[in-house]
Every structure is written in structure tokens, then in C-alpha cells.
Amino acid sequence: MGPELHTIHGHRAVETLAAKLRRRQVVGSREAALETVLVLRQVVSKARFSNIQQLIAVIRGVGRRLVEAQPKEHTVGNTVRRILHNIREEASSATKVSAAAPARNVYTISKFVLQGQPRKHNAGVPKSEATATLTEDDPNDPDSFARGLKPVLMEAIQDVLDELETVYDNVSKNAKDHIHSDEIILTIGHSKTVEAFLKSAAHYRNYTVIVAETAPSYSGHDMARSLSSAGISTFLVPDSSIFAIMSRVNKVILGAHAILANGGLVAVAGSLLAATAAQAHSTPVVVCAGQFKLTPLWNLYHDYGALDLGDPSSVLGFEEGKLVERVDVVNPYYDYVSPELVDVFITNDGDHPPSSVYRLIKETYDDDDNEL
Amino acid sequence: MPPKSSSGKEKDIADEDEVLQAVILADSFNKRFKPLTVGKPRCLLPICNATLLDWTFESLALAGVQEIFVICRSYADQVKAAIRDSKWSKPSSGIKIVPIVTAKETFSPGDAMRDIYTHQIITSDFVLVTGDLVSNVRIDEVVRAHKERRRTNKDAIMTIVVKEAGAVHRTRSRGVSGVYVLDPNTSECLHYEPVLGYPPASRVTIPREILAEHPEVEIRNDFMDCSIDVCSVEVPSLFQDNFDYGDIRRDFVYGVLTSDLLMKNIYCYVAKDGYAARVADTRSYDAVSKDILSRWTFPLVPDNNHPGGHSYEHLRGNKYIAKDNSVSLSRTCKIGNNTLIGSHTTIAENATIHASVIGQRCTIGAGATLRDAYIFDDTEVGEGCFVGGSIVGSHVKLGKGVRVPNGCIIADGVVIGEGARLRNFERVSKKRGASSKAVADGSDGDDEDDEDSELEEIEAHQEDAATILGKDSNALVWPRGSPADDEDELDEREHYNNLRLMRIGDDASDLELSDAGSNTSSDSETESESSSIHALSRTSSMTSVSGPSLSHSDLSAQTSAIHSLSSAAAETEFRSEVAQSLERAFDEGHSVENAAVELKTLRMASNVPLRRVREAVVGAIVDRVPLVPGDASAQRTEIAKMVRRWGPLIDKIGGVDPVETIEALQYHCAAAGPRQGLFAQMLVALYQQDLVDEDDIRAWHKSPAAKGEGVKPGSPLAEGLQKCWEVGAKLLEQLSEESEEESEEEEAPKATVKAAAKEEGESDSEESEDDSVRSEDSAPSKPAPSSALRPPASSTSLNAPPAKSTSQPVQPSVPAKAAPAPAAAPTPPPAPASAAAMPAQSASTSVPKTVPRVAKAESSEESSEDDDDDESGEDEDEAGP
Known part of the structure; x- marks a missing residue:
């Protein structure tokens, strides 16, 4: 199941924005960022996925498309990255709610410089299999993961949107x-x-x-x-x-x-x-x-x-x-x-x-x- | 006309989310790109590595057009396939593209418009463009402005997008352009006059009504026609109603604006921002390519929004190199500024490339030099080749050391042997052997047949091909064309000399582009540009108020000859009708007024210039005079009788121009053998009847047409003309003797002089400066017909110059050189005419606001002219360029 299959959702909106960016009908860093968030929200709400990697692939695909359309509006790519970051965070916290708190790796300055802020899902993903609330790749109900996660994801995207609006x-x-x-x-x-x-x-x-x-x-x-x-x-x-x-x-x-x-x-x-x-x-x-x-x-x-x-x-x-x-x-x-x-x-x-x-x-x- | 939605409210809602439609005329209806367009429609030629059609689609997409109809004729299959395979036909493009194949008998844009009408595809205001448009103009704003206007004025049927470009601009066509007369406040296009690059036009004719109705007009010769028209639904139906409309500008716009019956308005939209140009010929291909590379079309530039979907990296100096790292540039090659290099292209050592566009998958050999060259895809340029100012098609192979100098066009698939040296402006295409198969595959319609026969003809003349093309070449050399070839060409836009102005690399510096007839004119004329337009000096028939440099002449030059050509058929019909009508009038003894009304109606109906009517009337009168051989005095009485009875008709047909009357008389007498002798007596009779005065005769006498210029020397007509001219000279001598005797009475007010016709000569003679210069300056070659329409009302004021100003000539508006010349100077100086010459770029002139009032005053022969004259004089000083 390639991610390409999923990019069809919200395709029209993506193409429209890409064309607008290409034709410079959307200009200015904030406006471009806002339009990107709105398109991504549409994409995520329509996307069908059974694990987080699929969703991320979809978003990256859309992001690539938009960035290629207008590489000079950097905020488009930034917004996509930001949303990916937030989605990963939300997903990892959602999937490990009931999981026992893992033994966290120790924070060190050198590690921080090398890797940036530690991502919790590094540890969380493998363990989440155990939870009953959100299961990735559930063979019986492949949509259950998406159904469960989507409200949280929407919230994460809304955060980005709010931040842009109050910036x-x-x-x-x-x-x-x-x-x-x-x-x-x-x-x-x-x-x-x-x-x-x-x-x-x-x-x-x-x-x-x-x-x-x-x-x-x-x-x-x-x-x-x-x-x-x-x-x-x-x-x-x-x-x-x-x-x-x-x-x-x-x-x-x-x-x-x-x-x-x-x-x-x-x-x-x-x-x-x-x-x-x-x-x-x-x-x-x-x-x-x-x-x-x-x-x-x-x-x-x-x-x-x-x-x-x-x-x-x-x-x-x-x-x-x-x-x-x-x-x-x-x-x-x-x-x-x-x-x-x-x-x-x-x-x-x-x-x-x-x-x-x-x-x-x-x-x-x-x-x-x-x-x- | 398609039905509109019924209720007004519904319509408003419909306006909101109406689909914006566009029509692309994908066929060019001419052959300027031959031989590149052998086997390929023009709209699929690449410019900056994307087809013209893609650029056009992108331009329309920028404007938010949602539905596009592509009208294609030749190679319709290829166009359809190209549309089907392009990104535009994907659902995500948001644009619906419908190709429409028109009949092979579609020979002009007008035919295509009629086709659109019969298809009934247009439901609302639509955008009409050609299939070779490159634009970033916000067409949606034009559409909005158009709709806004339509709301208040239902007769605003069209908005033409034009762009200011200056008189000399690489992108502005030198061959085919137009002069626009605009109302600067509403930007309504009041008049349009098509202008050819060759033969150079020296004047335009502006109907007098325009000056009377609009206090301010702008005459613009610096507009570049973007070929973007926003049209309302009735435009196709207008084409349907007027089956002779061919070209959209020359026939439709001109026709609508000069028609007395249609009462439709056309507006111009002067695009301040944005770029729009069409690739109408190889010269503009070069210019538009350069404009794209120097980013005038931003955001439609190779590195940003390339219509072909390629991506290019923009390097310092406007160099664009394909981004996918597939271009191989050798270490020692030199890439100059304004260059575009397509993907997978290899450029070998020491190659120099400057201001050129190179397609995809090309190979440029070592040491080759490309300058202003346009190389399409998959072409191989051998070692040490030189290509300059030329277009080289795709899959071409140039052997080692081939020289392709300025202006060459090499069609697809040509192989040129080692060391071949092409001449300038050589056109080369592949032999038919291989290509005819391809033709057989496709539909073999008329077009391909035409092409076959054309190629056959070319094949017949290949004596020197081998020496030019080198060995192992598969190519044909196309005939080079010459000015002599175009005798049979109906459309003078496609004449050889005019085409020269439109081909790549040709600066046409050897073409005589200054006005051939204006030998008398001075510096301003010679320094003005080839396409400059001279505002015309006052003509005798103009009243002093009719304004600054905007006065007009009946003798419009070649420009109006264009229209006479196109309406030749209508004219023959008209001539026979007029003859019949006059016959009736003479036989049944109609009153002059009634006959005049009948003639006017006829003229309206067949839309011929006034001059034709005048010629017909003069001719008819001459022919009606009973010949009394051998008895001069009896003959004179007959003529006097005739002229007294019917002479006034000459001035009642809708305008007064005595000079033209004499000319018509001269030409008629000269042609009508036995009646040649009548000329002198007729002229005297006209003079006595006060239909012409001495100055008119003088003006006529000086005009080149009167001397028979433009008529083949040696022919009987020319001899006749010469005789008549000599007779006229004698008459003039007599007249000036007489008038000298009576010069004391010069100051007498005109009105009293009127009765004694002979005295007029002197009092009017200052004005003759302008007249005579005008006529000297006028049409060099042929008796050009007039397209000026005159309001009959002004005829009364004709011979009534202001009482006071008899000794103070009314100057043409432009003050600079228009020094008053001494009265009745035998050879008037050329100054006024040249002073009236308008700088080519633009002359915005305000006609004094007093115009209507003054006109009225004068026409009723009041004596308030003093102040008015002063006023308008002042205004005239202010005006002018």
C-alpha cells in the first residue's frame, strides 16, 4: 500500500493551492502558511490510514508537491514540517496513554545538540501494540486507528492554525x-x-x-x-x-x-x-x-x-x-x-x-x- | 444569440458564479512560420521549451478561466492529441478544454467566429485569444471591467487589451499594427485604423464626428495589440451577420467602429501591469523568447511556472539550466546571458552560447557558436557550427562547420551536410520522401494536399540546393521570395516586403520605410520612425474649429486602400447602382436634394467611401453633357446648363471636397477619350458655379495624383491626365492674373464676396498654404479613396472663413514651424505639414471644449468667429505633442 494511493484524497485542494503558489496568486509568508494549514487539514481529515507512517507519508507527499510548486515560499515547507512534528507527538502520546511509562533515555547536552528535542514516540511506538484503545494496523478494523486518532490530529493542526493567527x-x-x-x-x-x-x-x-x-x-x-x-x-x-x-x-x-x-x-x-x-x-x-x-x-x-x-x-x-x-x-x-x-x-x-x-x-x- | 436567463434577479446570481469561457483561435491562418509549420500546427511550436498552446493555457489559467474552446483547423488531430496528453486535461487542473475542429474552408478568424456562432457554445461574455499568446495580464480584471461596463451600456460589445510599447519595441509588430483613437476618460475606442509596415502608412483618417463629439481624444500609435479580447455573446453573431468580416481587427473592429448602422461600442483596456504579446511571426518569436528570458512575463518564467512543467535553475545573468542535473556543460564552454538550456543537453568544449534557447536532448558540438539561436529538441549541432539569429527545428542534424547565418529557418528532421554555408534568410525543410508517409497516416485533408502541392513546386526548383546544403543532405531549399511575387497575393499583410518586417533577424534597413510621397517634407518626417503617423494638416474644407492636429484628410493614404480592396465586390455593385440611380434622376428630373438622399442611402447600404460617390456623380454629369463638336460656345452653354442643374449635387452627397471633385473630373475626362476636351470647360463651369475656387484648383494642380503619379506612364490614361493637368495650369495662370487685379478687395468680408466668385481666390489664398501642402503631401501613388465621413452640416460653413481672419491664416495646430507663409506664394514651404507630423509614440491632444459651440456658430454663418477663432487658436497652441 503505497502512500500515493492516499494522496488522492484532498488532491483537488492540493493541486489548486500548488497552482496558486506557482502562479503567485498566494504570496506572503503568512498567507502561504495559512493556506497550507487549511489544505493539510483537509488532507488529514480525508486521509485513510491504519498506522502513523502511512499518514506521515501522505502529508509528506502533499508537502513535497507544494514545496516543488513554489520553493521560494519557505513557510509552506515549514508549516508542513511543523504539522508533521505535531502529528508525531500527538500520535505517540495517544498510543502510549495506557502503556507503562517507559524507561526514558537520559537527557544530555550532547544528545540534544545531535538530535534536538527528544521525541517521545521513539520509545512509545513499539510498546503501543499492547494498548486496546488505539491499535496500529488492526487487521479486523483497519480504520479504527485513524478514527481514534483523527480528533487529536485535528486539534494539533488547529494549534498550528491558532498560532499563525495570533502570531x-x-x-x-x-x-x-x-x-x-x-x-x-x-x-x-x-x-x-x-x-x-x-x-x-x-x-x-x-x-x-x-x-x-x-x-x-x-x-x-x-x-x-x-x-x-x-x-x-x-x-x-x-x-x-x-x-x-x-x-x-x-x-x-x-x-x-x-x-x-x-x-x-x-x-x-x-x-x-x-x-x-x-x-x-x-x-x-x-x-x-x-x-x-x-x-x-x-x-x-x-x-x-x-x-x-x-x-x-x-x-x-x-x-x-x-x-x-x-x-x-x-x-x-x-x-x-x-x-x-x-x-x-x-x-x-x-x-x-x-x-x-x-x-x-x-x-x-x-x-x-x-x-x- | 443564446437565450439569457429570464428574470433580472436570476441573472445577477448567474453573474456571480458564471463560468468564464475563453476561445482560443489555435490556427494562425497564415504561413509566416513556414517551413517550421510543415506537418505541425503553429500552436505546437515550442517557445522556451514549452509549446505556444501551453503558454496560452497558462495565461488563461492565471486569469481563472474555467472553460476553454480551442478552435483548430490544420493538423487538428495533433492539437487534440496535445491537449489530451497535457496536464491541462487532468481533472485537477480545474479547466475544461474542448477542442473544436472547424471546416477546412475556414480561412480567416472571421470564419472561425462564424463557426463558433453555429456551434452555439458561448453562453456569456468570453475571452477571445489566439493560440500563440504569452501573457501574465490579469484578464479577470479586464473581464470585470467589461462586465461592469455592460451593466450600464449594452452596446459595449468588446474590450481590447492593449499594452503601451512605444513606437520602436522588439515585441511590437512592425508589419501589422494599428492606430487607436481613444477617449481618455472612458477609454472607449473611437476609431481604429489598421496600419501596415510596408508600404509605410503616412496618415490615418479620423472621422470628423469623433472630434465633434469628444472634447478630448487620444491618438495612439504606440499600442501593442495583445490579441486578448473580452467579447460579449453578440460578437460571434455580428460576424455571422457580416459575412465579409475576415480579420478581427482590420475588418471587425474597423467595421463596427465606422459603421453608421451598428451603433456598438468597443473599449480598450490599456494594461499597465503585466505583459502580453502574441507570437505572430518569427520576429516576434525572437522578441517574446527574449522577453520571457528577461523575466517580463514573471511569474511565468522558466524557473518558476514553466508551462511545460520543466524546472530550471536561474543563474546570474538570466541563464536557465535544467534543474535535474542532466545537462552536461563542458568546462570550457561559454554560456552567455539570457540563455535557456533544456534537460539532457550536452554542450561540448569551447562552444559559445549567447542569448539562445536550446531544447531538450540536444548536442552542441565542440567550438560551435550559437547566437540568438533557437534550437528545438533532439537537435545535433556539429563541431564548429555557427548558428545566428535563426530557428532550428527538432531532430535536425547540422554537420561539421555548417554556417547558419541570420534569419534562417530550418524545419524538423533536416540534415545539412558538412561545411554547408547557408545564405541569409534561407528556409530549409526535409524532402517529402519520408514525411509524406507521416502525412498519409494522418487525415489527408485539403490542408495536407495544399502542402503537398506546395512542396512539389518547391522540389521543382532545386538547382542550387546541393551546393548550399552540402552533401548527404535530405533537405529542400525554399524559394526566397521577392517583392515581385506578391502580385497575386490578395492580403497585403502577407506581401513579401511586409513579411520581411516580421521575420527573424531582418532589420529591413534597406526597405524604404519613409513615406515615399513626402518628398517635400522636412526633418521631422525623416527622423520619425517607419510607422510614424502624421497628423494631417488642415484641409480647405475644415473649419478652423475642427481642431488641433487632429484634422483629417479625404485623401487618406494607403491605409484606406486596404479597405477598398476588401470591399471591392461591394463597390462594383455600388457603382452600377449609382449609375442607375443617377440615370433615373437625370431622366425623371428629380430635385437635387432627392437625388442626394438616394445616393446617401446607397452609400450607407454598401459602405463605400465618399470618394466613390463623388467619382460616380462627377462621371455621370460629364457623361450627360451632350457633345457639340466644332462649336465651342454651344458646348460651353450645354456644360453650363448641365452644371447649373446638377453641379450642386456634387456637394450634397455628404461632404465637400472640391479638390477631390477636380481630381475625379480629371480622371474621368482622361479616361473617357472623346470627352477629354470637356475638362477645361467643365472646370470653368464648376468654378463659375462656385463649386470649386481658385485655391482648390491650385491644390489639385500640385497634388501628385493630378500629375498622374501612380498611373503607368505612357498609358492613354496617363497622357490624358497630363493634358488635363496642363489645361488646369493654363486656367490657373489666367485666374491669378485676374485675381491680382482685384487684390485690393482682399479685406472685403467673405460673405459679400461670395456672389462674385472670382474675387474669392485672393481672400482665401492664405489658407491655400495648408491645402496645397496637404495635397502635395498626400497619397503618393494612387488616388486613394476617402473613408472620412463628413457631416453635411459643415458644408455650409465651408467658404466662410472668419471675417477678420482673412489676413491671418488659421494655422495647423502645432505651433513650432507653422510660420504663416506669404499669401499666394507660388511654392508654399513644406513646413506646416511636417510640423503637423505627430511623433510616432503618442499624441494626446485635447480639442478645445469650445468645439461644438464654435462649430454651430460657424455653420450658421454668424460673425462671432473673432473670439472663437482666438480661443481655438490658443488651444491649438497648447495642444500638440
Whole structure:
């Protein structure tokens, strides 16, 4: 019984999302993550399986399909990994409820570094055969396992969904501890997380934000409009003046598209400029991002295409016929910002230095899922 | 028309979840890709390693189209098979694709539309595209805008998607394009004029009503036609009703917009974001490939959403290499920018590849050089080959050291021997021996038969093939074509010279693309681009208000000749009808008004240009004059009688253009042997009847048509024309002598002068600058018919220039060079015409808001012209490019 058989369930929804991702009709890391959760919930609710491995194979199949459709939306893969992690946990705890508590292996630092957070089901699965409540591969009633487990799994998926929905609030709940009165903050692009973070801090503090306009998408314009309408004193500056004004800036706050395992990040184009300028002026660089952006990838910065080069039309008008023929336009959407340039990540799971991002990743995902 | 749901409420609900339908015209109805399209439909040619049809499907899928009808004609089996095997026919694609095979007798998009009508497949507004579209335009937004418009205006039947592209753009077709006249506020397309690259068009004709009705119009020559049309259900039925509509743009759009009866509106959607272009010819194949590689089509780019389902890795410099690690690049090969390399392709040492697309499973030999080359799948390029600016089909074998220079097209399966050196623009296909079997397998419809006979013909001319193709070649060299070949070609879009503008690698720099007739014109003309359009200088019949550079001319150039061709049949019919009608009028003594009404109706019915009517009327009058040989004065009386009785009819048929009248008279007299002598007397009679004045004669005299240009020299017609022209010259001499005597009366108000026709000459003469230049600048070769429709109302104001402004000529709108020339200068300077030349890109011109009022004032011959004139003068200064 190959897993392929099972992928037919929820196939339509998967294909639709894959097509949407491919056609860039779903963009933005949070939206992509949300859509992925919804599709996976559908897949799991329809899936037929008699042991946990089958279900995991189904989800991985779907995940692979979605990631292949759009490898640049990292949150899709992250969400799949996260759900796999949660499902394993739920399944193992469910199957060993009545089992006698196994002799747990001893926690050691070295083991932790090597394997990440220990998974309980390692020990639990073989022993669960004994339980009467949930039996894997029951020959009499193959669906009993799925029937018993599904409510728990749905709950696990719902947790992921809830986390995604509350991520902005949770990231910004400690905003007032990071921003002090009369500070000057510089930001770039229109990151929803940063926007919520700044607005939340504005309830307690009186400070100034300088927004770089973020050519050629000019998403900085929207950001400035949004912040100033929330009563924050806002300046909009061209990207070219980032270095010049950096000496007056107290803190640089960046959003992220994806946080890589080495502590670097993929962020809107111009972030590298801001981060480098900040380093030259020894200004702290703070990155606000939800946990779902943690991506277990190391080698992205070797990949030129990972910067997601968009169409040249925002840089060079199509009507400039003579130039279009002679000029090659490079219009990357993202920058890779290396970990040395970042001081701290503020996530919905607390604040972390870049050097400990790998640990967060190990906690959040299972190592087996790094390659879907 | 399919029935609509009955109640309004139901309909609203239906609108919500209506299935968006699209129709793909998968056949191109022309042969621009021959010989690549021997044995294969064009829509299955690959571009960037995915078939054109896949790109089209993807473009439509982006827009959320749910049901697609593919209209195929030639090689329908292959198209159907391709659709069946593609990812699109899987249920998960969410798109229902229905191939529809039309009859072999479908020869134009219009025929296909009629077919759609008979199939009754269209239930709501639909998207009409061609099968060679590459687009990322949000068509759903266009559809929304279209539906929105339909809610308030049921006559908005079509929305054309256009893209601003500038006058010179690699993706904009140089061969076939169009000029759009838009209302900038509503983006309604008020007029459309098809433009050919060759012969170059120098002018467009815009109906005067448009200028009268719209305070602001935009004339755009920089639009790229994306060939995406959102049509409402009645569009196919309109095609059904008008069986002569062939092309969607040239016939349908033009026809609908110029029709007096249909009263339908067409709108344009200027796509600001997004990219859309069609691969209509090999030149645009090159351009669109480059646009895809330089990511204009994002997110439809090889590394992201490749319609063929391949995945490519995007490397610095827009290099795309297939991702599955199957490409073997040697250490010393050079891969330049903007290159795409398909999977399982091997590139040997020291090969250089630049700005090229290479298919799957190809082998590029050591030291080969590819530049702007498009190589389809499974092709082998030998060692040391050179391929530049060419398209090489699949399964082709190029031997060692073969040189494929600019513009070559090598069809599938060709083998070219070692060391062969092709000439530029060589077209090569495989000999029929092997391929005819394949044809026999498939359906052997007319199309394949046609092709067979075509190939046979080519086989008959293979004297030099062996020397060109090298030994062991299995190929045929196609005839190279020449301008002389296209005499029998009916469609001038497919003429050799025009096709040259559409083929890959041909910059056509040797083609004479500037306006041949505009010798007098100055710098702005020569520096303007090949397809530039000149706004026309004022014609004598225009009142000063009719506006800035938008004035129009009756002598529209070649552009309108196009339509005369297509409606040639209708015209013959029309001519006989007019002859009969006039016969009746003369015999039964109808009043001039009644005869005029009858003629107008006839003209509407058969939709011919005004010029034809004028020619017919002038001709009929000349023919009715009883010949009195040997008695000049008796003859004169006869003519005077005739002209007095029927002359006014000439100006009552719907527009006034004395210059054209003289021209018609000249051509008629020159052709009608014995009546040639009547020309002079007729002209004098017309002059005395106030139907023409001196300036008109002068203008006529200067026009190339009057000198008989464009008529074969030596023919009797040309001689006749020449004689008439000389007669005219003499008359002019006399007139100018007379008018000099009376020049003191120059300042006299026009109205009083009117009675004494002879005095008019001088007072009007300043205006003649424009007239004469206009006519000099006008149609170089043939007496072009007019397609301008004039409101009869304006005819009254004709000879009534503002009282004050007699000494102050009304300038053409563009201020720059339009210096007032001295009155009645013998050779007027060319300046005004060229100044009126509109830069090719776009000229958005606002017609002063005062237009309607002024027009009224003038037509009722009030004397309030002073201020109006000033006002419009100011506005004219502001306007212009």
C-alpha cells in the first residue's frame, strides 16, 4: 500500500493551492502558511490510514508537491514540517496513554545538540501494540486507528492554525521592552509583523520611525501611511539615504521572509543595505518574525535564484522599447542578510540571538523532515 | 444569440458564479512560420521549451478561466492529441478544454467566429485569444471591467487589451499594427485604423464626428495589440451577420467602429501591469523568447511556472539550466546571458552560447557558436557550427562547420551536410520522401494536399540546393521570395516586403520605410520612425474649429486602400447602382436634394467611401453633357446648363471636397477619350458655379495624383491626365492674373464676396498654404479613396472663413514651424505639414471644449468667429505633442 494511493484524497485542494503558489496568486509568508494549514487539514481529515507512517507519508507527499510548486515560499515547507512534528507527538502520546511509562533515555547536552528535542514516540511506538484503545494496523478494523486518532490530529493542526493567527500579537506583546521613549527606529518594507510590533509599542512609548521607501516596490510608502495613521511620528526617506541617517538611528527593525538555520535571513530587498549600514554605525539590528518562518535550510545564500528575481517592469517601463532591447534588468525581491549583521530575533517564542536559531529549528521540527 | 436567463434577479446570481469561457483561435491562418509549420500546427511550436498552446493555457489559467474552446483547423488531430496528453486535461487542473475542429474552408478568424456562432457554445461574455499568446495580464480584471461596463451600456460589445510599447519595441509588430483613437476618460475606442509596415502608412483618417463629439481624444500609435479580447455573446453573431468580416481587427473592429448602422461600442483596456504579446511571426518569436528570458512575463518564467512543467535553475545573468542535473556543460564552454538550456543537453568544449534557447536532448558540438539561436529538441549541432539569429527545428542534424547565418529557418528532421554555408534568410525543410508517409497516416485533408502541392513546386526548383546544403543532405531549399511575387497575393499583410518586417533577424534597413510621397517634407518626417503617423494638416474644407492636429484628410493614404480592396465586390455593385440611380434622376428630373438622399442611402447600404460617390456623380454629369463638336460656345452653354442643374449635387452627397471633385473630373475626362476636351470647360463651369475656387484648383494642380503619379506612364490614361493637368495650369495662370487685379478687395468680408466668385481666390489664398501642402503631401501613388465621413452640416460653413481672419491664416495646430507663409506664394514651404507630423509614440491632444459651440456658430454663418477663432487658436497652441 503505497502512500500515493492516499494522496488522492484532498488532491483537488492540493493541486489548486500548488497552482496558486506557482502562479503567485498566494504570496506572503503568512498567507502561504495559512493556506497550507487549511489544505493539510483537509488532507488529514480525508486521509485513510491504519498506522502513523502511512499518514506521515501522505502529508509528506502533499508537502513535497507544494514545496516543488513554489520553493521560494519557505513557510509552506515549514508549516508542513511543523504539522508533521505535531502529528508525531500527538500520535505517540495517544498510543502510549495506557502503556507503562517507559524507561526514558537520559537527557544530555550532547544528545540534544545531535538530535534536538527528544521525541517521545521513539520509545512509545513499539510498546503501543499492547494498548486496546488505539491499535496500529488492526487487521479486523483497519480504520479504527485513524478514527481514534483523527480528533487529536485535528486539534494539533488547529494549534498550528491558532498560532499563525495570533502570531502578530504574540510577537509584539513585548514590544514595549524593546522600544524606549524618544528612540528613532528605522525600518524598511512593509512587514506586517513589524507593523504590528511598532503599533503595539506606540501604546506605551513615544518614538519616531523612519521608513525607507523600499524601491522598486515602494512598499515603504504603505508602511509609512499605516504607521502615521496610528499616530506614530513617521518619516519616509529614500533608500539611498539609509546610510546617511543611520548615525541618528537607535535601532533597525527588519521583517523577514524566512529565517535560515544559520541565523541569517531572507528579507525584502534593501534589508542588506540597512543591516550593513547599521553595522557600520554599530546600531542594533532587530528582526521581528513569527516562528513559522524558521526554515531548516543552510545553503540558500549560494542560490542566486533564491532571491526571487521579479519582472523588470517596476524598474524599467516596458514602453521604453529601445532600452528593453539593450539593457538587462535585475530586480531581486529579496536580500540575504547574513547572521553577523543581526543582533536579535524577536519571535512569538521569545527572543533569540542568531546563534541559537539552529536550536529553535531543532525544537520546532523533526530532523527527518528537513528533506520532505 | 443564446437565450439569457429570464428574470433580472436570476441573472445577477448567474453573474456571480458564471463560468468564464475563453476561445482560443489555435490556427494562425497564415504561413509566416513556414517551413517550421510543415506537418505541425503553429500552436505546437515550442517557445522556451514549452509549446505556444501551453503558454496560452497558462495565461488563461492565471486569469481563472474555467472553460476553454480551442478552435483548430490544420493538423487538428495533433492539437487534440496535445491537449489530451497535457496536464491541462487532468481533472485537477480545474479547466475544461474542448477542442473544436472547424471546416477546412475556414480561412480567416472571421470564419472561425462564424463557426463558433453555429456551434452555439458561448453562453456569456468570453475571452477571445489566439493560440500563440504569452501573457501574465490579469484578464479577470479586464473581464470585470467589461462586465461592469455592460451593466450600464449594452452596446459595449468588446474590450481590447492593449499594452503601451512605444513606437520602436522588439515585441511590437512592425508589419501589422494599428492606430487607436481613444477617449481618455472612458477609454472607449473611437476609431481604429489598421496600419501596415510596408508600404509605410503616412496618415490615418479620423472621422470628423469623433472630434465633434469628444472634447478630448487620444491618438495612439504606440499600442501593442495583445490579441486578448473580452467579447460579449453578440460578437460571434455580428460576424455571422457580416459575412465579409475576415480579420478581427482590420475588418471587425474597423467595421463596427465606422459603421453608421451598428451603433456598438468597443473599449480598450490599456494594461499597465503585466505583459502580453502574441507570437505572430518569427520576429516576434525572437522578441517574446527574449522577453520571457528577461523575466517580463514573471511569474511565468522558466524557473518558476514553466508551462511545460520543466524546472530550471536561474543563474546570474538570466541563464536557465535544467534543474535535474542532466545537462552536461563542458568546462570550457561559454554560456552567455539570457540563455535557456533544456534537460539532457550536452554542450561540448569551447562552444559559445549567447542569448539562445536550446531544447531538450540536444548536442552542441565542440567550438560551435550559437547566437540568438533557437534550437528545438533532439537537435545535433556539429563541431564548429555557427548558428545566428535563426530557428532550428527538432531532430535536425547540422554537420561539421555548417554556417547558419541570420534569419534562417530550418524545419524538423533536416540534415545539412558538412561545411554547408547557408545564405541569409534561407528556409530549409526535409524532402517529402519520408514525411509524406507521416502525412498519409494522418487525415489527408485539403490542408495536407495544399502542402503537398506546395512542396512539389518547391522540389521543382532545386538547382542550387546541393551546393548550399552540402552533401548527404535530405533537405529542400525554399524559394526566397521577392517583392515581385506578391502580385497575386490578395492580403497585403502577407506581401513579401511586409513579411520581411516580421521575420527573424531582418532589420529591413534597406526597405524604404519613409513615406515615399513626402518628398517635400522636412526633418521631422525623416527622423520619425517607419510607422510614424502624421497628423494631417488642415484641409480647405475644415473649419478652423475642427481642431488641433487632429484634422483629417479625404485623401487618406494607403491605409484606406486596404479597405477598398476588401470591399471591392461591394463597390462594383455600388457603382452600377449609382449609375442607375443617377440615370433615373437625370431622366425623371428629380430635385437635387432627392437625388442626394438616394445616393446617401446607397452609400450607407454598401459602405463605400465618399470618394466613390463623388467619382460616380462627377462621371455621370460629364457623361450627360451632350457633345457639340466644332462649336465651342454651344458646348460651353450645354456644360453650363448641365452644371447649373446638377453641379450642386456634387456637394450634397455628404461632404465637400472640391479638390477631390477636380481630381475625379480629371480622371474621368482622361479616361473617357472623346470627352477629354470637356475638362477645361467643365472646370470653368464648376468654378463659375462656385463649386470649386481658385485655391482648390491650385491644390489639385500640385497634388501628385493630378500629375498622374501612380498611373503607368505612357498609358492613354496617363497622357490624358497630363493634358488635363496642363489645361488646369493654363486656367490657373489666367485666374491669378485676374485675381491680382482685384487684390485690393482682399479685406472685403467673405460673405459679400461670395456672389462674385472670382474675387474669392485672393481672400482665401492664405489658407491655400495648408491645402496645397496637404495635397502635395498626400497619397503618393494612387488616388486613394476617402473613408472620412463628413457631416453635411459643415458644408455650409465651408467658404466662410472668419471675417477678420482673412489676413491671418488659421494655422495647423502645432505651433513650432507653422510660420504663416506669404499669401499666394507660388511654392508654399513644406513646413506646416511636417510640423503637423505627430511623433510616432503618442499624441494626446485635447480639442478645445469650445468645439461644438464654435462649430454651430460657424455653420450658421454668424460673425462671432473673432473670439472663437482666438480661443481655438490658443488651444491649438497648447495642444500638440
